[in-house]
Amino acid sequence: xxxxxxxxxxxxxxxxxxxxxxxxxxxxxxxxxxxxxxxxxxxxxxxxxxxxxxxxxxxxxxxxxxxxxxxxxxxxxxxxxxxxxxxxxxxxxxxxxxxxxxxxxxxxxxxxxxxxxxxxxxxxxxxxxxxxxxxxxxxxxxxxxxxxxxxxxxxxxxxxxxxxxxxxxxxxxxxxxxxxxxxxxxxxxxxxxxxxxxxxxxxxxxxxxxxxxxxxxxxxxxxxxxxxxxxxxxxxxxxxxxxxxxxx
Numbered sequence: 001x002x003x004x005x006x007x008x009x010x011x012x013x014x015x016x017x018x019x020x021x022x023x024x025x026x027x028x029x030x031x032x033x034x035x036x037x038x039x040x041x042x043x044x045x046x047x048x049x050x051x052x053x054x055x056x057x058x059x060x061x062x063x064x065x066x067x068x069x070x071x072x073x074x075x076x077x078x079x080x081x082x083x084x085x086x087x088x089x090x091x092x093x094x095x096x097x098x099x100x101x102x103x104x105x106x107x108x109x110x111x112x113x114x115x116x117x118x119x120x121x122x123x124x125x126x127x128x129x130x131x132x133x134x135x136x137x138x139x140x141x142x143x144x145x146x147x148x149x150x151x152x153x154x155x156x157x158x159x160x161x162x163x164x165x166x167x168x169x170x171x172x173x174x175x176x177x178x179x180x181x182x183x184x185x186x187x188x189x190x191x192x193x194x195x196x197x198x199x200x201x202x203x204x205x206x207x208x209x210x211x212x213x214x215x216x217x218x219x220x221x222x223x224x225x226x227x228x229x230x231x232x233x234x235x236x237x238x239x240x241x242x243x244x245x246x247x248x
Contacts, residue, residue: 001013001014001017001042001047003044003047003083004043004044005042005043005044009041009042010042013039013041013042016038017038017039020034020038021035021038021055023064024055024058024059024064024065024066025055025059025064027051027052027055028052028055028056028058028059030052031246032049032052032232032233032244032245032246032247033243033244033245033246035048035049035051035052036048036049036196036200036233036244036245037200037244040197040200043193045192045193045196045233046078046231046233047078049078049231049232049233049245049247050077050078050079051078052247053077053078053247054076054077054078054079057075057076057077058076066087066091068088068091068092068094069088069094070084070085070088070094070096071084073087073088081099082098082099082100085097085098085099085139086098086100086139089135089136089139090136090139090140093134093135093136094135095130095132095135096127096130096135097123097126097127097129097130097135097138097139098139098143099119099122099123099126100143100146101146102142102143102145102146102147102150103126103139103142103143103146104117104122105146105150105152106142106145106146106150106161107122107125107126107129107142108121108122108125108167109150109154109165109166109167110150110161110164110165110166110167111125111126111128111129111166112125112166113166113167113169113170114167114170115167145159145160145161156168188220188223188224191214191216191220191221191224192224192227192228194210194214195210195221195224195225195228195234195242196228196233196234196244198210199234199242199243199244200244203243204237204241204242204243205241205242205243206239206240206241206242207221207222207225207240207241207242208240222240225242228245229242229245231245232245232246232247232248233245
């Protein structure tokens with residue numbers, strides 16, 4: 001839930017979600033439509049479907065217990081290297097670095113003296129720097145440091161690691177040009193979210209009606225519906241009628 005979503009939005013949704021689905025078994029047994037309704041307000045609805053599918057694998061292959069091995073976690077639907085390492089270190093104390101964008105930036109600057117570095121180099125440097133006695137706290141500390149201090153525009157004077165930072169003393173360290181974020185307003189991502197929201201609120205809807213309501217070209221709405229249907233998030237029926245998906 002926290003991936004690309006603000007903490008203030010996640011906390012109440014997280015608590016509601018765990019009340020409704022307190023265990024992997026409860027989540028796996030629920031219809032996907034109920035899971036998507038519980039996910040309302042968080043965006044990126046494919047994450048909800050991936051979490052639901054992962055719960056099914058956890059029940060079928062791990063006896064309903066979330067595995068502690070990062071490799072086993074990484075095989076779950078929707079789980080990548082960062083999430084696998086974060087769960088393993090925070091929940092089970094596994095000595096693995098959880099490398100998100102913030103940690104990657106801190107490690108590249110402090111240990112390698114670069115603005116950016118290759119994934120393998122960052123992983124090796126982070127693994128050597130990791131506090132193996134408390135890897136969860138180490139991961140959390142670097143995430144916080146990258147978010148609050150070692151930002152894209154770093155606040156070096158307030159950094160507790162500034163004296164040993166190789167980036168500060170590297171005259172060749174050059175900051176690359178910043179990336180321009182894709183505008184959300186009017187994007188296909190926004191349209192996908194609106195479609196899922198529409199069928200959360202009603203048993204079904206028609207593509208033509210949604211296109212007319214939003215002033216969107218029917219072809220664009222149909223293309224978004226096709227992608228959502230391919231992911232199992234919605235179901236398409238006769239006459240352009242759609243409803244929440246069942247995961248198939």
